[in-house]
Amino acid sequence: MAVSMSPKQKVYQGVLQEIRKLIDDHKLKTGDKLPSERELSEKLKAGRSSVREALRAMELLGLIETRHGEGTFLSAYKPFQTVEVLASFILQDNSTRSGLLSTKQILEKEAAKLAFGRINKDHINELINIIDDNSMDITKQHRLFFSYIFEKTENLLLSKIWWLMEEYSHTMNKVHYPKNFYRNLTDLYNKKDYQSIELLFKDFAILN
Template identity: 40%
Template sequence: MSGTSEKVYVEIIKKIKTIIEEDNLQAGDKLPSERELTDRLHVGRSSVREALRSLELLGLIETRRGEGTFIKPATGHRLVEVLASFILHDKKAKQDLLETKSIIIRDCIELAVQRINDADVESLNDLLHQINEADHPDQLQQLSYQFKDTVIKLCDNHLLYRLWIELSGYGSSLHGNTFLLDSGECSQIVEHLKNGDSKKIIQLMSSEL
């Protein structure tokens, strides 16, 4: 794909996202037709069709014969991730992303060590036990992500937590994989949380960067 066509392609996807927001469309709602999108976006119909096909391949929308194109319920994919796969080819954008993720992780952990309680430790130990017992890679991946998510959520700051979720979405698009903590690292994090050692936790949690 040439630089010019890639730029047009990215712009179409961004504009479709804007239309979804402007029309207040939710999962299950029908998207405007190809003809309407072509008119509203002032681009060629073939370009609109290509953008829609890509969104469908990514599981964000679905086409029902004779009915139209509909927004699929969220299943871990976000439109922001789709945009990231195109936009984050820029070296400065990549560096900014990594730097911001590092700041968010640090702030979340520093709050977490101040706010963790006995019930939180019990919850993490339960997850650690499940990780040690997991015998399937998919189960281990899910539990590892759940453990990391639980640790971040201990910051008890909804905005910081949402920022981490969104930035993690960008990261998975950028790297094509998800960083996983192993059982030993999870065990260390629990101990460091109990001891209030935020620096060591930040070092372990930042391995994904």
């Protein structure tokens, strides 16, 4: 391998730097195509597997996008994947689990408030349909109910983080509110009573 190596740098880290340099030199922009793996391998005098290790890491960081049979492309940086991956590992840590439920509830409350201005009669009916559908257990109703609300927040990051927590909380317990909570919330939407949302969540808070 010939990639710059000052102390004991691993090849894939050197490749990473070289790619960065390459992007800079060629002034590549979002959407542009990077050289193929084989080409990079040859140009940098590194094994293809090492090149791939660098590319895979970049991919996980959301820096590049890979299209099978086509090539590797620079992508607009989106923090989502990264945050998602990291969050999934953070959640794994037992010491952080205690706060899971209360954090999840915070997100649910804020989502309910964010969605407030974007919810109309039709949406409310949709929500009511969910909580009236007795073919599902309440756990699933909870999930659908809030999925719908989060969708209305139009904040993808917020939604993804909530979804992760929802997933993990299922390995625990108490993953929903009392039955009438949901009805109360839709009532507030109906009455356009923004203020009371905060109070509703406080009343039904599940402590941990």
